[in-house]
Amino acid sequence: MxxxxxxxxxxxxxxxxxxxxxxxxxxxxxxxxxxxxxxxxxxxxxxxxxxxxxxxxxxxxxxxxxxxxxRTRQASRPLPPPVARPRPGAQKVSVSELIFELLGSVQDSAVVPLGSAFPPPELFPFEALARSGARAMRQLKPAQITGALVRGDEPLRELLHRRHAQQGVALDPGELVITHGAMEALNLCLQACTRPGDVVVVESPTFYAALQTIERLNLRALEVATDPQEGVDLAALEALLQQRRVAACWFMPNFQNPLGALMPLAKKKALVALLARHGIPLVEDDVYGELHGGAHRPLPAKAFDQAGLVLHCSSFSKCLAPGYRVGWAAAGRYTAQVQRLKMMSTLATSLPAQRAVADYLAHGGYDRHLRQLRQALSAQRQRAARQIARHFPAGTRVTHPEGGYFLWLELPAGVDAMALSQDALAQGISTAPGLLFSADQRFVHHLRLNIGRPDDVRVDEALRTLGGLARQRLAGP
Amino acid sequence: MxxxxxxxxxxxxxxxxxxxxxxxxxxxxxxxxxxxxxxxxxxxxxxxxxxxxxxxxxxxxxxxxxxxxxRTRQASRPLPPPVARPRPGAQKVSVSELIFELLGSVQDSAVVPLGSAFPPPELFPFEALARSGARAMRQLKPAQITGALVRGDEPLRELLHRRHAQQGVALDPGELVITHGAMEALNLCLQACTRPGDVVVVESPTFYAALQTIERLNLRALEVATDPQEGVDLAALEALLQQRRVAACWFMPNFQNPLGALMPLAKKKALVALLARHGIPLVEDDVYGELHGGAHRPLPAKAFDQAGLVLHCSSFSKCLAPGYRVGWAAAGRYTAQVQRLKMMSTLATSLPAQRAVADYLAHGGYDRHLRQLRQALSAQRQRAARQIARHFPAGTRVTHPEGGYFLWLELPAGVDAMALSQDALAQGISTAPGLLFSADQRFVHHLRLNIGRPDDVRVDEALRTLGGLARQRLAGP
Incomplete structure (x- = not known):
């Protein structure tokens, strides 16, 4: 490929x-x-x-x-936010109310969905996937129905295995479990390597779904300082591991949500080695890896896993087939436990979606689609960064991620991001306020913005409006 | 319809x-x-x-x-097993090891799958479903992707709502949540109405997935005497409820797995009223309701729910689309909590499967398919009962269910069903030993047999072989 x-x-x-x-x-x-x-x-x-x-x-x-x-002279580019230093101590988690409100607003089609976690659906080959699905399902033999139980449908597992190998990730045979999206994979993996009450280290800020899973499983979250460009601060992580018993880490080394941080290769290798020394499993969320803006797909941490301690999770929801709910886990030494938890909770993954994705991967031109998608998202990141530089108050900081479709803003200290988020919603613009991304709700001047929708003047206008609202908040009543 | x-x-x-x-x-x-x-x-x-x-x-x-x-003179028909009286006391549950072994053997296509929980896949319209899926997915608008979050895709929800109404079950608008099969619905529902450590009443014997869910959620199981024909003994249930704090019941009033019991209408009504008096939620598993052998689909307990205490769960996995993983919950007053748990664990249900089922329901002749399916299964139940009457040792008791595709056997006291199950597997026949169907592993002379595969001489032969093995076990070494 x-x-x-x-x-x-x-x-x-x-x-x-x-x-x-x-x-x-x-x-x-x-x-x-x-x-x-x-x-x-x-x-x-x-x-x-x-x-x-x-x-x-x-x-x-x-x-x-x-x-x-x-255009070589750049408009003065805002600085990225500084590394946030979390408070010490593990937190019981309760962020769900805020998240359910946010997700409610995202489903309103009249709202410009800058708060959405989903990629813009216009960028995906739904017609071709539907043709693939129909072809593959017509060829399905009844006996294959029960064969696809638990681990997933064989054709898709083979294709995924091969694709990982081509990208430099050698998986064990049998290690792959197909799941209902990365969300299920991450939930199963975290449950497989923890017990209620355990401490899980997460990035700071972290993806709110990690906090929800930690909440649902009665675990505690411990945040570690995370650089907006390079990801988790390994020295800070090592200090944490020396201080207290940690059951697992949940990190996103590639284009972390919300920061967009891309951990350099050598740092990933060092991270895996550090955790192996402590015998601590890493739940790796790699759903944005394919959305890079560079020449090559960045390797996941799983590529360096020799101890079977990396539980690698990903999906096709961000890069090919949103709504199909096809993801996977490669869970190393936790594979059997992940399979069992899967069997006890959803039994098996929906076959039509697995078949559609497998057929598309085999025949549909996946890599061509990915090139176009990456280019569209790269262009959008540039375009949105220019809008923000123009329209937001001086002192606003913003990340410059090399992949994905999120920007993370730190507004001047006078701007309450939650209030700004509510101002914006009243104007038909959703945003994801920083409060969602931390167990102790520290990111009060921060917003995550989904700027992925290509060539949409609505996004430009929404960013201009949002910048204006931020200036108003700063000016005070 | x-x-x-x-x-x-x-x-x-x-x-x-x-x-x-x-x-x-x-x-x-x-x-x-x-x-x-x-x-x-x-x-x-x-x-x-x-x-x-x-x-x-x-x-x-x-x-x-x-x-x-x-053929009006019946071969002397074996008696149904008597009502089992469970030991008092709630049990911590641990049946998973046995179940994983069983499910492993079911996936081996060389084995006659009398131990399977799945309906025979040959009986389902996979081609028509594939056409439905392709048509519906081609018409999908990108904006509908995020609209289908959490509660499920609107066309399917509407069709399900209407079908329930036609069958005499009036659901509240908004009560339906589409899930990855009934298994996910049941898991979410039980979690929504319990907390770790709570006691859940189940039938005796009960479906092992209920025991697995209870185990996974750190609950305790309390078994209630259950009549092989009429289901849960309401007097025994009432006595339990007076004795101790019960958080929920998990029952299958229609064609209970493994007994095949069909609770009469008046008894369902009395059950719902009894639980409402005690304020106790009922998680109702109704996956076999459509597989009745009579003139009308039996009503679920949900039809009598006025307090919003019945969490009704079902799916298309047994009656239309095995492997598609499309189920639903109508969770009454627990709906919001079920939605949230869904959002935190698998986020949304796979769209292609939902669309395929919805299109088939609208255009495919679902009721014609169901008539054929019911007839095939009725014929199989008769045919298998005759084989068992002929080939099993005297004193063997067997259920005579009016729906579904399971028979439940009680072998003479000299036959260890677990040992018999292993003998049978060595001959290429899987069976589900009774040990799986109880938290305290009481059903040591019992087997559940899946006899649904139509016109299969392999099933006839397997039943003859199994009967012979039982005679051998009875005769001793």
Missing amino acids: IGTPFLYERLAEELVAAIAAGRLPDGARLPSIRQLCADHGISPATAFQTYATLEARGLVEVRPRSGYYV | IGTPFLYERLAEELVAAIAAGRLPDGARLPSIRQLCADHGISPATAFQTYATLEARGLVEVRPRSGYYV
């Missing part, structure tokens, strides 16, 4: 080189699409892709009804 | 009347298929259906290469 560069990629590289060498200076008008086609003997689609690639990297801007221009 | 009788049903009634009046005596040869077609101007398919209906009722038998014969 890994190939040579596409024509548009080669052409984009040539233009990058020309910009870097100054042959195309800041503000220079680039050839029109028609001209580019004529110069290089390419199709308009390829020409569009070429400029879209440069736009995604922030090197080109589109001026409506005028054309494409080189 | 309810219509006038079919031609074959009318013709079958005429023949029943003739048999009852003695115009067709025991042993009389019935007209050949060809003759029946000529006499009544009907198609061969209708003629076959007519005789199949009579066969299902045990009034006609087929003699290979000879024809159809009236």
Whole structure:
């Protein structure tokens, strides 16, 4: 599934080189699409892709009804937020009320869903998946129904196994369990390696679903300082592990939700080694790994797991098939326990969705879809960052993630993010206030924004409105 | 979805009347298929259906290469087992090891799956479902993806609501939550109305999944005497409720697994009233209700629920779409809590399966499929009961359920059912030993047999083999 560069990629590289060498200076008008086609003997689609690639990297801007221009002098880019230092001590968790309110608002189609956790559904190949599903289900033999129990349908398990291997992750045979989305995988994995009352280390801030699972399983959360660019602070983690008994960690090394942090390769390796020394399992949530903006998919921590202590969880919900609820766990030495918990709670994963995804992976051009998706999201991250730089109050800090579709904002200390979130909802804009992302509700000036929806003036307008509301809050009543 | 009788049903009634009046005596040869077609101007398919209906009722038998014969003198029919009186006291539960072994053997296609809990997959319209799924998924609008969160996809919820109403069960709007099969519904419902350490009353014997859920949620099981024909002994239940604090009941009033008991209507009403007086929720597992052998689908206990205390759970896994994992809960006053637990554990139910089922319900002829399915299972119950009467040791008792596809056997006291089950597995036959169906592992001479596979000589042979093995065990070494 890994190939040579596409024509548009080669052409984009040539233009990058020309910009870097100054042959195309800041503000220079680039050839029109028609001209580019004529110069290089390419199709308009390829020409569009070429400029879209440069736009995604922030090197080109589109001026409506005028054309494409080189843009190397960046608008003054806001700083990323500093590393948050959590209070010491494990917390009983209770964030669910807030989360249910947020999820309620996300389902209202009249609201601009900057608070949503879901990728923009317009970006996914639902028609092709439906064709795949129909073809695969017609070929289903009745005897395969019970065969797909518990571990999942064999064709999908084989494809996933192969894909992991191609990406540098060697899984044990039998280690994969197909689940109803990553959410089920994460729930089962955390339950498999903990007992009620145990302490689980999470990032700070952390994805609220981790807090919900910890709450549901009667565990306690212990937050560890987390760098917005590089993820968990390993020195801080080691200090925690030396101080107290920890049952497990739940981390997202690739494009952490909400920070977007991407843990560097060497740091992932060190993390796995550190936890192995302490014999502590790592529940790894890798649902955003495929949504990278770079040349290669970043490896998950699982790639370095030799002790069977990494319980790797992921899904197709963010990168191919939202709503299908197809995820998986590769749970190392906890595999049998994960299978049993699965059997006792949902028994097996829905077959039509598994078959549709497997057929699409085998025949549908998954990697082509991923390239387009990554490019659309990269462009959106750039576009939204520009809007925020323009419209938010001075002193606002914002992350610059290299993947995914979230930005994490730290507003000036005078802005109560919860109140701002309510102002915004009254204007038809949902946001995810920072309170959701911590067991002790520390992130009171913070917002997570889903900016993934491509080329949507509603998102631009919503960011402008939100910036204005933040200024009003700062100015006071 | 309810219509006038079919031609074959009318013709079958005429023949029943003739048999009852003695115009067709025991042993009389019935007209050949060809003759029946000529006499009544009907198609061969209708003629076959007519005789199949009579066969299902045990009034006609087929003699290979000879024809159809009236059969009114029954082979001496074994007695049903007596009501089991459980020991007093709530039990911590631990039956999982046995169950995982059983489920492992069921997945081996070389084994005759008399131990399986699943209906025979050959009886289901997988092709039509695949077409339905493809059609419905192609029409899916991206915005509907997030709309289907938590409660389930709207078209399916509407169809289910209407179907319940047609069957005499008025649900509140908003009460339905679509789940990954009944298993998830039951798990969520039991968790919604209990806390760790609570006591849950279950039937004796009870479905092992209830015991697994009780084990997983750290609850305790209290068994109540259960009549093989009529279900839970209400006097015994009332005595329990007066003696101790009970958090919930988990019962299957329609075709209880493993007994096949069908609670009469008035008794269901009395059960709901009794529990309402005590303010105790009833988790109702109704997955076999559609598999009745009578003229009408028996009402669930939910039909009598006025206090919102019945958490009704069911699915399409036994009656339409095994492997699709589409079930539902109508959880009364616990609905919000069920939704939240769902959101925290699997988030939402897989869309392709929901859409496929909804489209099939709207266009596919669900009731025609159900008629055929019921008839096939009725015929199988008769056929298997005859085999058991012939081949099992004297003193063997067996249930005569009016629905579903399980028979529950009580073997003579000299036969250790666990040992017999192992003998059988060595001969390529799986069975579900009685030990699985009780928290205190009391049913040591009992087996649950899945006899649903239609017209399978392998089932006949397996029952003959099993009877022989039981005789050997009885005779001793």
